[in-house]
Amino acid sequence: MKRIGLYFGTFNPIHIGHLAIANHMVEFTDLDEVWFVVTPRSPFKQKKSLLADNHRYQLVYEAIKDYPKLLVSDIEFKLKQPNYTVDTLIHLLEKYPGHSFSLLMGEDNLKGFHKWKNYEVILEHHEVYMYPRISEGAIAHRFEGHPKIHQVNAPIMEISATFIRKHHALGKNIRPLIPTGAWEYMDEMNFYRN
Ligand SMILES: Nc1ncnc2c1ncn2[C@@H]1O[C@H](COP(=O)(O)OP(=O)(O)OP(=O)(O)O)[C@@H](O)[C@H]1O
Numbered sequence: 001m002k003r004i005g006l007y008f009g010t011f012n013p014i015h016i017g018h019l020a021i022a023n024h025m026v027e028f029t030d031l032d033e034v035w036f037v038v039t040p041r042s043p044f045k046q047k048k049s050l051l052a053d054n055h056r057y058q059l060v061y062e063a064i065k066d067y068p069k070l071l072v073s074d075i076e077f078k079l080k081q082p083n084y085t086v087d088t089l090i091h092l093l094e095k096y097p098g099h100s101f102s103l104l105m106g107e108d109n110l111k112g113f114h115k116w117k118n119y120e121v122i123l124e125h126h127e128v129y130m131y132p133r134i135s136e137g138a139i140a141h142r143f144e145g146h147p148k149i150h151q152v153n154a155p156i157m158e159i160s161a162t163f164i165r166k167h168h169a170l171g172k173n174i175r176p177l178i179p180t181g182a183w184e185y186m187d188e189m190n191f192y193r194n
């Protein structure tokens, strides 16, 4: 049985913070692979300056192509929007009965996890690997010491895609924040210029 860690996100665009987390998880936990699941529409997010699904997918692909244990998935492209993780997990289990699927989640997202669709169902069937983020608020009591939620001491890199999009459009050099292959594609395609 292959142990897969799922890293859900819009990746608009992918940046070195995402890559560092995915790589840390696959190197320092029992996971065999991490799959970046590119989400067409996240339930709680506005569709602001969101690049087309295939372009965000390609950016992730370019960023991870030299990392054999990291993969990208388009499983959500054909599913109903907004994309609820519980529904995608059901789909993945049907498609890959021989794999086990865990979730990678930042501490910030765990703080809002009780608002996710059927989060109890997710926790019943899947492990969560939580990594630290600088954020406000507290983790809900019900998740503290939860047997399915594992804390991983991954490095904290406080970079956001919003910052990257904004400053790239203003003409700032944000190149070090984007993995090389993804940067080349983004630059060539003129993404987020205005
Ligand atoms: N610097 C970072 N370090 C670790 N995790 C991050 C970082 N930035 C975002 N994440 C997390 O990675 C996942 C995918 O990120 P996503 O692309 O959806 O959001 P984002 O990078 O915060 O983008 P935006 O600024 O457009 O909202 C989310 O769970 C998000 O919380």
Ligand SMILES: O=C(O)c1ccc[n+]([C@@H]2O[C@H](COP(=O)([O-])O)[C@@H](O)[C@H]2O)c1
Pocket (backbone or CB within 6 Å): 008, 009, 010, 039, 042, 043, 044, 045, 083, 084, 085, 086, 109, 115, 116, 117
């Ligand atoms: O299933 C849900 O109810 C749900 C609610 C919020 C977020 N998610 C997933 O978490 C991912 C990261 O969320 P966000 O809002 O930090 O970009 C997003 O791409 C979705 O796949 C899922």
